[in-house]
Amino acid sequence: MGEEEEKTWAWLMPGGKVYRVVTNPVEGTIKVYDPMGKLAKQDEKLSREAVKIIERNFLETVATKVRGKETETVKEAGNALPDEIGMYIR
Numbered sequence: 001m002g003e004e005e006e007k008t009w010a011w012l013m014p015g016g017k018v019y020r021v022v023t024n025p026v027e028g029t030i031k032v033y034d035p036m037g038k039l040a041k042q043d044e045k046l047s048r049e050a051v052k053i054i055e056r057n058f059l060e061t062v063a064t065k066v067r068g069k070e071t072e073t074v075k076e077a078g079n080a081l082p083d084e085i086g087m088y089i090r
């Protein structure tokens with residue numbers, strides 16, 4: 001396909017907390033994890049285009065894309081925020 005499936009975003013909230021957002025246009029899912037790694041919100045069964053619109057019009061404005069497909073290191077960490085997210089926050 002050549003298209004990235006899963007993307008991870010660091011979303012800095014006004015209070016200084018960083019939420020992790022994982023989007024997947026192929027599966028039609030958006031998952032938001034709180035700073036403790038707990039799933040705070042999950043949207044499923046979204047169209048591919050709906051996820052791309054949210055990525056383009058919302059996340060690209062308020063969040064920083066940390067990576068495309070998750071590497072094994074992040075998968076092993078489970079819901080924990082990767083340590084390197086801090087360097088991507090403006």
